[in-house]
Amino acid sequence: xxxxxxxxxxxxxxxxxxxxxxxxxxxxxxxxxxxxxxxxxxxxxxxxxxxxxxxxxxxxxxxxxxxxxx
Amino acid sequence: xxxxxxxxxxxxxxxxxxxxxxxxxxxxxxxxxxxxxxxxxxxxxxxxxxxxxxxxxxxxxxxxxxxxxxxxxxxxxxxxxxxxxxxxxxxxxxxxxxxxxxxxxxxxxxxxxxxxxxxxxxxxxxxxxxxxxxxxxxxxxxxxxxxxxxxxxxxxxxxxxxxxxxxxxxxxxxxxxxxxxxxxxxxxxxxxxxxxxxxxxxxxxxxxxxxxxxxxxxxxxxx
Ligand code: SF4
Ligand code: SF4
Numbered sequence: 001x002x003x004x005x006x007x008x009x010x011x012x013x014x015x016x017x018x019x020x021x022x023x024x025x026x027x028x029x030x031x032x033x034x035x036x037x038x039x040x041x042x043x044x045x046x047x048x049x050x051x052x053x054x055x056x057x058x059x060x061x062x063x064x065x066x067x068x069x070x
Numbered sequence: 071x072x073x074x075x076x077x078x079x080x081x082x083x084x085x086x087x088x089x090x091x092x093x094x095x096x097x098x099x100x101x102x103x104x105x106x107x108x109x110x111x112x113x114x115x116x117x118x119x120x121x122x123x124x125x126x127x128x129x130x131x132x133x134x135x136x137x138x139x140x141x142x143x144x145x146x147x148x149x150x151x152x153x154x155x156x157x158x159x160x161x162x163x164x165x166x167x168x169x170x171x172x173x174x175x176x177x178x179x180x181x182x183x184x185x186x187x188x189x190x191x192x193x194x195x196x197x198x199x200x201x202x203x204x205x206x207x208x209x210x211x212x213x214x215x216x217x218x219x220x221x222x223x224x225x226x227x228x229x230x231x232x233x234x235x236x237x238x239x240x241x242x243x244x245x246x247x248x249x250x251x252x253x254x255x256x257x258x259x260x261x262x263x264x265x266x267x268x269x270x271x272x273x274x275x276x277x278x279x280x281x282x283x284x285x286x287x288x289x290x291x292x293x
Contacts, residue, residue: 004275004276018127018146018147018170021126021127021169021170021171022127022144022169022170024106044275045275045276047243047244047259048144048169050243050244050245050255051141051144051244051255051256052127052144052146052169054146056245059243059245060243060244060276061241061242061243061246061276062241062242062243062244062273062276062277062278063234063240063241063276063277063278064227064230064231064234064240064241064242064277064278064280065231065234065277065278065279065280066231066234066279066280066283067272067279067280067281
């Protein structure tokens with residue numbers, strides 16, 4: 001759970017690089033015209049990359065849970 | 071750097087113009103660069119130029135009375151901002167800020183007027199662009215002003231949390247929530263925050279925790 005990264009759908013990515021430009025945490029990089037999430041980076045799950053992506057190639061899913069009352 | 075006519079040609083504003091017209095328009099275009107975080111427009115300030123994003127991303131947002139920021143739109147390359155106040159002569163409807171290093175092409179208000187007078191096709195194009203913006207804004211306003219988005223979102227979360235209990239883990243992106251709730255992705259972030267403020271959920275990085283199920287059910291209109 002430490003290396004939490006957005007999910008990248010390489011089939012949808014056009015390599016426009018907008019997600020890389022917008023990310024302030026330096027998690028995303030372009031490798032061979034394709035966006036890649038760098039391991040060890042600190043993604044703050046701000047979801048801006050998901051918002052900016054024109055093709056829906058990058059996403060930040062939220063787990064939906066009910067509070068444990070114990 | 072020289073203004074790229076190729077870029078201008080692809081903009082909806084200048085579609086249908088021949089090469090010599092594009093060349094003529096190019097003379098009125100100036101380039102502006104900004105660093106990440108730089109303010110490009112301030113809400114209510116007068117607006118003197120129309121801007122197209124050439125590279126990078128610009129955030130258009132409003133700040134509420136309690137200081138919270140609501141993103142209205144992210145402007146990507148090929149899109150423009152400031153179009154409404156430039157024509158109406160009123161102040162900026164929203165603020166704009168560079169979210170990455172950006173390059174903009176600007177056209178001053180008076181130059182835009184000259185272009186329109188010389189090339190009436192541009193006026194037709196602008197009417198189309200603005201009509202589309204009005205449609206988008208009306209939808210956004212509807213979703214912002216009525217509580218139905220929070221209600222629909224509450225219903226979706228309840229459905230998924232029940233699934234999660236049954237299947238052990240369900241995940242949803244804000245994009246998916248937006249499609250399910252029939253609203254814009256930008257609205258979902260705000261609706262989630264308002265559910266959190268009301269104490270129905272808690273947002274923990276990549277988890278949405280339902281903290282008060284009954285409250286969420288009430289917001290969903292289930293009883
Ligand atoms: S969620 Fe935010 S911090 Fe994480 S990769 Fe996307 S833009 Fe960067
Ligand atoms: S914004 Fe989307 S399409 Fe562009 S590089 Fe990132 S993931 Fe790929």
